[in-house]
Amino acid sequence: xxxxxxxxxxxxxxxxxxxxxxxxxxxxxxxxxxxDFRATVLETNETVRxxxxxxxxxxxxxxxxxx
Amino acid sequence: xxxxxxxxxxxFVFLYTREAHPGENYPAHRSIEQKLAYAKxxxxxxxxxxxxxxxxxxxxxxxxxxxxxxMTYLISRGGRVLFRADWTDPPTIEYAIDYVLNSRARRRDxxxxxxxxxxxxxxxxxxQTKFQEGLARAGQxxxxxxxxxxxxxxxxxxxxxxxxxxx
Numbered sequence: 001x002x003x004x005x006x007x008x009x010x011x012x013x014x015x016x017x018x019x020x021x022x023x024x025x026x027x028x029x030x031x032x033x034x035x036d037f038r039a040t041v042l043e044t045n046e047t048v049r050x051x052x053x054x055x056x057x058x059x060x061x062x063x064x065x066x067x
Numbered sequence: 068x069x070x071x072x073x074x075x076x077x078x079f080v081f082l083y084t085r086e087a088h089p090g091e092n093y094p095a096h097r098s099i100e101q102k103l104a105y106a107k108x109x110x111x112x113x114x115x116x117x118x119x120x121x122x123x124x125x126x127x128x129x130x131x132x133x134x135x136x137x138m139t140y141l142i143s144r145g146g147r148v149l150f151r152a153d154w155t156d157p158p159t160i161e162y163a164i165d166y167v168l169n170s171r172a173r174r175r176d177x178x179x180x181x182x183x184x185x186x187x188x189x190x191x192x193x194x195q196t197k198f199q200e201g202l203a204r205a206g207q208x209x210x211x212x213x214x215x216x217x218x219x220x221x222x223x224x225x226x227x228x229x230x231x232x233x234x
Binding site: 013017021031063 | 107110153155209
């Protein structure tokens with residue numbers, strides 16, 4: 001179980017603007033292997049690995065939130 | 068776009084992250100149930116048809132890919148990154164997918180093609196009205212926080228990693 005502190009650090013309460021744009025340039029460059037992860041499928045509540053999607057098809061993945 | 072490219076072998080998925088602009092109506096996540104509920108609200112609000120994957124509460128998947136609020140990655144069958152962008156812009160995505168599909172078609176036609184590393188500057192549509200509407204949906208706090216952040220940044224000069232081009 002994740003600690004409350006980790007939860008609050010990641011899910012900031014106040015937007016201040018991201019400084020991660022420069023870091024983005026060196027994380028997972030084109031041509032390298034995409035990192036796999038587990039996530040919950042909203043529609044079914046099942047846990048899935050992203051690699052299950054790229055097993056048979058190309059995958060376009062977009063990141064975001066409601067706000 | 069997801070529907071147009073589905074027959075061409077591209078799966079579109081959405082990874083639900085932390086709230087980029089938390090406000091009174093949609094405050095920062097403190098439980099996975101809350102995150103799932105906001106993801107459902109997002110699906111309804113924007114009529115999202117593609118599968119929505121919800122990350123864990125500490126952003127494990129989000130952090131693996133760079134933690135930015137609106138990133139896009141095109142990953143090949145087999146798991147290699149073919150294209151990525153620090154923003155999501157539909158025409159740019161279409162351009163990238165078409166490029167990949169065309170390259171494969173040329174290869175199939177017998178052309179000898181070798182992969183290489185490439186980058187380019189993207190141009191996205193910046194719709195400030197729509198953006199402000201989005202902040203208002205989150206609540207007045209989100210509107211105010213963004214205004215404060217913008218004012219603070221204007222005093223700090225160019226931000227590392229952000230592309231500023233006027234031409």
